[in-house]
Amino acid sequence: SNKYSEAEGKEYLAKLNQELLRYSNMAAIAEWAYASNITEENLQNKLKVAAETARFQKEAWKETIKYPWKEYKDPVVKRQFKKLSVLGSAVLPEDKYEKLDKIVSEMQNVYSVAKICDFNNKEKCDLNLEPELTLLMAKSRNPEELKHMWVQFRQQAGDKVRKEFTEYVALTNEAAKLNNFSDASEEWLKDYETEDFRDQIQALWLQLKPLYEQIHAYVRRRLNEKYGDSVVSKDGLIPAHLLGNMWSQNWGNIYEITTPYPGKVASDATPYMVEKGYDAHKMFKLSEEFFTSLNLTAMPDTFWKNSILEKPVGRNLVCHASAWDFYDGKDFRIKQCSRINMENLLVAHHEMGHIQYFLQYKDQPGNFREGANPGFHEAVGDTIALSVSTPKHLRRVGLLPADSKDDPESQLNYLYNMGLEKIAFLPFGYLMDLWRWDVFKGKTTPENYNCEWWKLRQQYQGIEPPVDRSEANFDPGSKYHIIASVPYIRYFVSFVVQFQFHRALCEKAGQFDPKDPDRLPLHECDIYQSKEAGNLFGSMLSMGSSRPWPDAMEVMTGQRKMDATGLMEYFRPLLKWLEAENKKTGEKIGWTPSDARHV
Numbered sequence: 001s002n003k004y005s006e007a008e009g010k011e012y013l014a015k016l017n018q019e020l021l022r023y024s025n026m027a028a029i030a031e032w033a034y035a036s037n038i039t040e041e042n043l044q045n046k047l048k049v050a051a052e053t054a055r056f057q058k059e060a061w062k063e064t065i066k067y068p069w070k071e072y073k074d075p076v077v078k079r080q081f082k083k084l085s086v087l088g089s090a091v092l093p094e095d096k097y098e099k100l101d102k103i104v105s106e107m108q109n110v111y112s113v114a115k116i117c118d119f120n121n122k123e124k125c126d127l128n129l130e131p132e133l134t135l136l137m138a139k140s141r142n143p144e145e146l147k148h149m150w151v152q153f154r155q156q157a158g159d160k161v162r163k164e165f166t167e168y169v170a171l172t173n174e175a176a177k178l179n180n181f182s183d184a185s186e187e188w189l190k191d192y193e194t195e196d197f198r199d200q201i202q203a204l205w206l207q208l209k210p211l212y213e214q215i216h217a218y219v220r221r222r223l224n225e226k227y228g229d230s231v232v233s234k235d236g237l238i239p240a241h242l243l244g245n246m247w248s249q250n251w252g253n254i255y256e257i258t259t260p261y262p263g264k265v266a267s268d269a270t271p272y273m274v275e276k277g278y279d280a281h282k283m284f285k286l287s288e289e290f291f292t293s294l295n296l297t298a299m300p301d302t303f304w305k306n307s308i309l310e311k312p313v314g315r316n317l318v319c320h321a322s323a324w325d326f327y328d329g330k331d332f333r334i335k336q337c338s339r340i341n342m343e344n345l346l347v348a349h350h351e352m353g354h355i356q357y358f359l360q361y362k363d364q365p366g367n368f369r370e371g372a373n374p375g376f377h378e379a380v381g382d383t384i385a386l387s388v389s390t391p392k393h394l395r396r397v398g399l400l401p402a403d404s405k406d407d408p409e410s411q412l413n414y415l416y417n418m419g420l421e422k423i424a425f426l427p428f429g430y431l432m433d434l435w436r437w438d439v440f441k442g443k444t445t446p447e448n449y450n451c452e453w454w455k456l457r458q459q460y461q462g463i464e465p466p467v468d469r470s471e472a473n474f475d476p477g478s479k480y481h482i483i484a485s486v487p488y489i490r491y492f493v494s495f496v497v498q499f500q501f502h503r504a505l506c507e508k509a510g511q512f513d514p515k516d517p518d519r520l521p522l523h524e525c526d527i528y529q530s531k532e533a534g535n536l537f538g539s540m541l542s543m544g545s546s547r548p549w550p551d552a553m554e555v556m557t558g559q560r561k562m563d564a565t566g567l568m569e570y571f572r573p574l575l576k577w578l579e580a581e582n583k584k585t586g587e588k589i590g591w592t593p594s595d596a597r598h599v
């Protein structure tokens with residue numbers, strides 16, 4: 001047979017996959033060493049291993065593209081060649097590849113070591129983002145203290161990396177063009193294999209925007225009542241520092257000051273986690289037990305041995321939570337600077353969802369060991385957490401009092417709390433890459449990085465900075481994913497599809513009936529211990545990226561498209577309540593742009 005026949009191609013793939021897995025394992029080990037202990041030595045080692053890996057990938061790629069794979073018959077062989085025919089940043093000349101790697105590593109270092117002084121004690125200047133500032137942004141009800149932390153963190157993080165980020169954009173675009181993409185945004189979107197992907201996302205946002213405007217109007221009124229007109233206007237933008245989160249991306253931490261029915265039991269497990277002596281290990285064991293109750297896979301011993309589940313003392317590390325596949329079918333890890341509270345319990349489930357996906361597709365060929373699309377990977381843990389978060393489940397595992405009532409007002413409180421997490425996030429999940437796509441396309445230039453950022457924050461989230469901003473600032477650079485070059489539209493996709501997954505699994509578990517949605521409300525569903533649901537989930541997860549994501553979605557939900565009806569069904573009672581409440585208090589729905597207001 002002539003060289004490069006389909007049989008030859010198949011043999012070539014098998015050998016190449018083994019080599020690629022070996023390099024991926026070495027690269028992950030070097031990256032882990034740096035991310036978990038930021039030292040010059042670990043940086044140099046990471047750069048060296050990354051350069052070796054890139055060199056191998058480039059050599060292999062020159063051979064790969066000689067195979068006439070488009071004429072092959074076997075869809076699995078063709079799909080692997082298709083994936084391997086795009087080289088990624090390894091396409092850059094070695095010096096530029098190393099420069100790009102160095103810049104992203106340095107931006108992560110600046111972000112991870114940023115420290116500010118305490119608002120109340122000017123001598124204490126060792127406050128890190130995690131845990132100190134995260135906890136204070138969640139707890140403080142002092143607008144001046146919140147403003148101090150909001151401004152100071154940005155001064156120590158984003159403002160310091162504006163120049164590096166500009167260089168990062170140029171190099172990332174250069175790599176994209178060498179891979180025959182018009183710019184990096186097109187290379188990032190290839191993972192969705194969907195021609196009109198951006199139009200689909202825009203359509204989903206327009207469907208969900210009314211829900212966001214309702215919760216925005218209600219929260220603005222409650223914050224106006226608490227902080228007064230001089231701090232929060234009745235019909236304008238919400239100041240970003242008052243929403244319980246450094247980036248205003250989810251608002252769960254202001255539940256207690258905006259509760260619809262105060263005095264009713266809060267569905268917050270935090271006090272019960274503390275009372276029961278929870279530590280990080282116990283949080284992750286609780287999550288593991290949920291997965292095994294579904295007949296999904298337990299963590300291998302290496303997970304407990306190699307993971308970092310609490311912030312180590314005495315060294316710098318990247319605290320932003322992450323899950324790692326070491327591509328040897330045995331070594332899987334989480335790195336999380338865990339705190340003992342409900343928010344961290346849900347992040348732990350989020351990360352364990354990544355690990356479960358790794359475990360389910362670990363026997364796929366190397367280049368299929370990824371999510372059906374990146375949004376699916378972000379949705380696994382959150383889908384499970386939708387069951388875990390229910391008052392019914394928290395009572396079941398002893399994280400809410402057994403006798404805590406389930407009356408309609410408590411139910412509404414719970415649904416509102418979930419809305420502060422899931423609905424509030426949607427515009428942020430969208431605008432992050434709306435900004436970056438425009439940057440990669442050159443529509444947003446360094447001269448207007450910050451102005452365009454705040455235009456999007458105003459247009460989509462209806463929020464404004466607590467102090468005037470200028471191009472001396474670089475606020476996008478104060479968000480981890482921007483400086484770590486992690487695409488973000490995956491989270492918007494996740495927040496939509498996780499409700500489609502939840503609905504399908506709840507139906508399978510007999511916990512939801514689409515023909516009688518009021519009998520078993522979707523937001524009360526808990527799939528715990530349903531092996532039928534778990535087997536259905538596993539059948540999708542084990543596919544990895546071996547098939548286009550509509551095929552994977554269809555296996556589990558019967559649908560082939562992203563669809564907002566899952567999220568809308570889950571929050572239907574909340575939307576009704578918010579519309580009635582905002583009508584009663586005569587709220588303006590939406591917001592008048594600040595400049596219009598100042599005129």
Ligand SMILES: C=C(C[SeH])C(=O)N1CCC[C@H]1C(=O)O
Pocket residue numbers: 249320321322347350491
């Ligand atoms: C927990 C992770 C690690 Se993939 C994360 O980055 N998330 C989870 C939800 C949104 C996004 C964020 O924190 O910005």
Ligand SMILES: [Zn+2]
Pocket residue numbers: 350351354377378
């Ligand atoms: Zn994630």
